[in-house]
Amino acid sequence: MNYNNEKFIKEFKDIMLKIKAQKVLFVCSGEYDRYGYRKALDEIKIKSVAFTSFEPCPEVSSVQKGIEAFKSNACDFVVAVGGGSAIDTAKGIKYYSKLDFKILAVPTTAGTGAEVTRFSVLYNNKDKASVSDWDIIPDYQIFDYTTLKSLPYEQKVATSLDAFCHSVEAYWSIDANDESRQYSKKALSLFNNNFVKYLENDEKTFEPMLECSMLAGKAINLARTTAPHAFSYKLHKLKGFYHGRAVAVSLAYIWKYMANSGDKLKSLVNETTEITGFDYAGFIDFLKDLGLLEDLTMTKAEFEETIHGVNTARLQNFPMKLTDKDIENIYSSFILVK
Template sequence: MGLFQIKPDIHYGANSLDILRIMEIEKVFLVTDENMVKLKVVNRITNILKSRGIDAKIYSDVKPDPTDEEIIKGMLELSAYDPDCIIALGGGSPIDACKSMIYFTNKIKKAMGEYKKPKFIAVPTTSGTGSEVTSYAVVTTQSKKIPLSDSEMLPDIAILNPEFIKTLPPSIIADTGMDVLTHAIEAYVSRSRNLFTNTLAIGAIKTVFADLVSNFENPELERERIDLQIASCMAGVAFSNAGLGINHSIAHSLGARFHKPHGRLNAIIMPKVIEFNAQNKNAARYYREIAEALGFAPKEDAEGVQILAKAIKMRAAKMSIPGSLRELGIPEDQYFSEMESVIDQIENDMCTGENPRRFSRIEMKQLLTDLY
């Protein structure tokens, strides 16, 4: 049985925060990070709540790649506060931290028979993880990144407001934009792909190719910024339904160990993963279709694969993203000495199941060596 879920209502554009002026809510728990507080981005929301006399409590102790400790601390505050609405504001890290708090708190409350689900609103400030429309959250524990998946974590409302991404510096625009591209390409070649997800994925891929480098070079460009925010969301809907692949499994394992930005890791890994997966005939055809959708005219699948991999490399280089894990600054000794455990994590990551190509440990070892 096929299932295509498009749950959150998506409010977008300049007036999208107006939904907060009319919703019936009384007590809001808001999860964000210190940057959003310092940049006063959070005030755009709290000012509206204040003007309505709605109580709000802010939890901002979330760092990039949220840890189990940050989540447990947040859960204690969330439970004690007992809100009727939860708002996650930030990049993937605060949104995922908030989702994880909801996931674990719900499990405990359900077991105790006290279940009352607050409204959940996600407001992304990067373009981005698409976390505002996915049922996934990624939690980091010591040297592991663990993806969780549960429809309980799907927000009820996503708010895409272009003002919230105005303060993004170029390097984060580059990293998070390449994350969008990875989501869309992995969804397009995944084992659970379908016409719904393919259409959204291709739309997101075309937008990233058309607008990301210009947005990196000139963050003031409004049309590009708005379109990338929507592309991020479309890629999120696509991969929430179709799944991802080993690009993300590798990025999860390396991100947890070496603490490098998620999107940057994805960008560096992507061209070689595309060549690796193209050993699967279907995947090679799908990569060629992507190249064709981007306006290239390959004569055969193998040429389409090469064109796509090269086009991605060129865009990454234009945005000063390094071309290898060595250039990214991952220490050689640790990388090679921990490789067996990296491969264990890649094999066990939930994203691996949707990857188009099956592989042996030796093949994965070769890919990881090539990536360095």
């Protein structure tokens, strides 16, 4: 596929020539140079070695392999081209190696915002083991929106919803401030104005959807995610849902629970409707129309693992205290136990 991304390749070359990297660890997925960035390094005589040995949900063990590749090849710079997995792997390499090098990120999905956050979402034997450090935020970003052209429909849906949820959760967070809420509002405006056409692969929506993702990333970088992300991980692990789907479904029913919890959160619930264009019922219908509320069944054992698997540390910045019974009630509102 021809991506017609010459202006972004030029921007990339200009940055790489300016920083004078000697050898680059090129973190990317299997089809590693479909967008031409490694070829661009060859053209400007900068050596590189590809690192592709990581999972869609990157394991810490894979990050360690990346550190070995970085060191054994005497690299001094990292370029990550891909979605959150590639960028989080690059950030994990910097975090665990404790080496002082810079990262350039080229996000190829519109959703995670990983290119602007201090978080690296990692796993240890499929259990979440994320890290956070302001020093691992990528130093350079190239927003090559042409890369979204080949993104499959299901990934467009899931990653976009991740950005939507980042925006809402950051707005809900007790750590929210004026700056983070401005990022949330702008991201949600871009989502509302472009999402439908984006799913139709309208190229005019690619740039604003990447901006939506980036702004949502900036929002959570300041305010962090809240309960919906905490609720989502077992849905992702046990049901195999895309991360964005798992978070969006969780958010919908947590939103409903908030709306039915009396007057304390009434103002926040009303503001959520104002900035998203949905009330909770409308958002549930929206997810239903996208086919995302199907297969919400679990065995009793899976349900028990799910309700006891919520990371309560992730609930500390949520605006209402959720008891164990609250957690069970929320899950019971959308999961059928068989």
